[in-house]
Amino acid sequence: MRRPVIDPDRGSVIADAAVASVDDHTDATESAAPVPPRWRTTPPRQRSEVLARALSPWPSLIRASGSGIADREQQRAGRRP
Numbered sequence: 001m002r003r004p005v006i007d008p009d010r011g012s013v014i015a016d017a018a019v020a021s022v023d024d025h026t027d028a029t030e031s032a033a034p035v036p037p038r039w040r041t042t043p044p045r046q047r048s049e050v051l052a053r054a055l056s057p058w059p060s061l062i063r064a065s066g067s068g069i070a071d072r073e074q075q076r077a078g079r080r081p
Contacts, residue, residue, distance in 0.1 A: 008078035015072070 005015040020028075039047070062069065 005076060007075055014075050 001019045001021065002016045003019050004013040005017050006012070007014045042050075
């Protein structure tokens with residue numbers, strides 16, 4: 001299911017966004033694999049280091065399309081870029 005994203009300044013549709021139903025959420029939750037025992041016993045600092053390495057490409061991707069992201073967010077909030 002999708003819903004329109006409205007520009008609050010102009011009242012026009014600027015995009016559409018996916019919307020998950022309760023059933024979608026339930027299906028996703030039930031199909032998720034249980035947390036592996038090794039990860040469950042990994043200290044929080046080590047977990048954060050693993051996640052930081054996994055996410056390391058994101059800053060450069062965001063910078064590469066940053067102005068587009070910022071413009072869209074400003075539009076969504078009703079501000080003119």
